[in-house]
Amino acid sequence: MATLNIVNKSPFEKRTLEQCLSRIAEGDSVLLIEDASVVAVTGTAYAELLSGCAQKLYVLSPDLAARGLTDKELLGTMTAVDYPGFVELVTEHERVHSWL
Amino acid sequence: MEDEYEGGVVKKFLYVNRRAPHGTVYALESLETVLIGAAFDQDVSVLFIDDGVFQLKKQQQPEGIEVKNFSKTFRALEMYDVEQLFVESESLAERGLSEDDLLVDVELVSRASVHELVDQQDVILSF
Amino acid sequence: MKIAVLVNEGPYQHQASDSAYHFVAAALDAGHEVSRVFFYHDGVNNGSRLTTPPQDDRHIQKRWSALAEEKSVDLVLCVAACQRRGLVDEGERERNGKDASNIAEGFRISGLGQLLEAGIEADRLVTFGD
Numbered sequence: 001m002a003t004l005n006i007v008n009k010s011p012f013e014k015r016t017l018e019q020c021l022s023r024i025a026e027g028d029s030v031l032l033i034e035d036a037s038v039v040a041v042t043g044t045a046y047a048e049l050l051s052g053c054a055q056k057l058y059v060l061s062p063d064l065a066a067r068g069l070t071d072k073e074l075l076g077t078m079t080a081v082d083y084p085g086f087v088e089l090v091t092e093h094e095r096v097h098s099w100l
Numbered sequence: 101m102e103d104e105y106e107g108g109v110v111k112k113f114l115y116v117n118r119r120a121p122h123g124t125v126y127a128l129e130s131l132e133t134v135l136i137g138a139a140f141d142q143d144v145s146v147l148f149i150d151d152g153v154f155q156l157k158k159q160q161q162p163e164g165i166e167v168k169n170f171s172k173t174f175r176a177l178e179m180y181d182v183e184q185l186f187v188e189s190e191s192l193a194e195r196g197l198s199e200d201d202l203l204v205d206v207e208l209v210s211r212a213s214v215h216e217l218v219d220q221q222d223v224i225l226s227f
Numbered sequence: 228m229k230i231a232v233l234v235n236e237g238p239y240q241h242q243a244s245d246s247a248y249h250f251v252a253a254a255l256d257a258g259h260e261v262s263r264v265f266f267y268h269d270g271v272n273n274g275s276r277l278t279t280p281p282q283d284d285r286h287i288q289k290r291w292s293a294l295a296e297e298k299s300v301d302l303v304l305c306v307a308a309c310q311r312r313g314l315v316d317e318g319e320r321e322r323n324g325k326d327a328s329n330i331a332e333g334f335r336i337s338g339l340g341q342l343l344e345a346g347i348e349a350d351r352l353v354t355f356g357d
Binding site: 107109125132136139223227 | 233267307339340342343347356
Binding site: 006008034035063082084086088090091095096098 | 243249250252257259350351353356357
């Protein structure tokens with residue numbers, strides 16, 4: 001049953017995102033928050049990896065906006081959610097795994 | 101301290117340890133939580149992946165940095181009925197380690213099968 | 228749904244306690260019950276009433292205290308983490324012979340068991356940290 005995986009590190013700094021993606025189930029979801037939000041947009045070195053993911057991908061929009069990235073195009077595989085959307089994701093998944 | 105829990109609910113708890121010991125407090129505090137949690141009679145598993153595998157390395161000698169050698173406590177987990185210790189083979193291999201380097205008996209799991217363990221859980225604690 | 232939250236980092240240094248706060252506020256607004264917020268590691272620093280941020284900055288401790296007062300959210304600081312970091316309530320002050328206490332309104336100090344209990348009793352546990 002599906003897990004909501006939360007990643008909060010930029011993959012340019014730490015390998016958490018790749019470590020998470022290499023282990024999770026296809027039916028899982030990944031939510032990018034805090035510094036991880038920087039790779040939710042097109043044009044980054046991680047765009048290809050994230051575009052090829054089987055999992056559902058989400059980014060926390062206030063974190064994206066705080067980092068000045070709302071003028072960039074979101075990856076086609078990425079859905080932006082606000083805090084109420086974050087809460088919904090938590091309730092819709094069976095468990096939450098924060099990759100700290 | 102409220103170590104007694106009489107709710108009668110048994111959930112599956114998974115502790116995910118991904119950090120090396122000593123550089124930060126998280127490894128020690130995770131172990132503390134496992135020990136306290138044992139009093140709640142829950143179904144506990146502990147998973148060591150990435151740098152977390154270093155927590156189980158034999159021969160830790162932290163006396164030189166004046167911190168507690170809590171690695172010995174992993175040997176005592178059995179007495180607390182925490183018997184499900186899982187270590188990811190790829191994490192060991194990447195770090196030049198093998199099962200022989202570990203101070204307790206563990207069950208090895210592959211990277212591809214980690215999610216099968218996670219999928220069975222009710223609560224995941226990672227620090 | 229009943230949701231519990233774990234906060235592992237202190238205020239201002241890391242975004243974790245801000246993220247946790249906004250998440251808790253949104254969960255309450257959506258009509259969910261936030262049964263407990265447990266503060267562990269440096270997270271216990273969220274509960275110091277001596278916090279004095281500049282006036283044009285958010286007051287993280289007061290924001291938490293307001294949630295406790297207005298929405299009855301149970302804010303629990305890990306006792307062992309508090310003792311190591313100098314977070315002291317009246318009971319701890321007396322027991323350990325300290326000259327002051329510094330716990331903010333709405334927070335209480337208790338054991339790690341409260342985290343386990345929250346994990347058992349809540350439908351979901353969400354962790355915020357470094």
